[in-house]
Amino acid sequence: MDFVSHALWGGVSFGRKNSVRFMMAAGISIAPDILTEGLFMVLYLLNIGGMPGWENGHPNITDYPMFAQNLYNVTHSLIVFTVTFGLLWGLFRRPVLILGAWGLHVLIDIPTHSLALFPTPFLWPASDFKINGIGWDHPMILITDALLLIVTYALWLFHRVTHRRATP
Numbered sequence: 001m002d003f004v005s006h007a008l009w010g011g012v013s014f015g016r017k018n019s020v021r022f023m024m025a026a027g028i029s030i031a032p033d034i035l036t037e038g039l040f041m042v043l044y045l046l047n048i049g050g051m052p053g054w055e056n057g058h059p060n061i062t063d064y065p066m067f068a069q070n071l072y073n074v075t076h077s078l079i080v081f082t083v084t085f086g087l088l089w090g091l092f093r094r095p096v097l098i099l100g101a102w103g104l105h106v107l108i109d110i111p112t113h114s115l116a117l118f119p120t121p122f123l124w125p126a127s128d129f130k131i132n133g134i135g136w137d138h139p140m141i142l143i144t145d146a147l148l149l150i151v152t153y154a155l156w157l158f159h160r161v162t163h164r165r166a167t168p
């Protein structure tokens with residue numbers, strides 16, 4: 001899915017308490033892509049790390065050097081997310097719920113990436129299995145995503161307005 005949608009979904013799902021929490025949830029939500037695709041783009045522009053060019057369109061993840069592929073595996077694995085979530089739960093003695101924005105990112109990516117472009121390695125390192133979803137740039141996905149975001153944010157806004165009115 002695209003950066004903006006990830007940020008909006010993460011924010012509305014895990015950051016409804018206040019604006020600081022919203023920004024944190026949105027930031028966690030886009031981190032898996034900023035730390036990979038964003039970083040790969042910067043490294044490519046700086047000519048560091050042997051990053052592939054964009055002459056023939058967006059390169060697939062298999063065109064990238066191994067360290068880049070592994071970084072993508074780590075940030076887009078539900079197993080790595082679950083282990084990290086569990087470790088932090090133990091460390092802080094309570095679930096760090098806002099981290100769920102990371103898990104949500106992976107769940108959204110699974111059906112919205114095809115094998116042709118950054119398929120989601122959600123079972124890494126246990127399995128290389130990936131789902132051949134419909135790319136997020138397909139009009140059907142873009143329209144569905146936009147409609148769902150509009151409905152969700154409208155419901156949130158409606159709830160906030162009616163809740164405020166009900167509270168003296």
Ligand SMILES: [Zn+2]
Pocket residue numbers: 001032033076105109
């Ligand atoms: Zn992603």
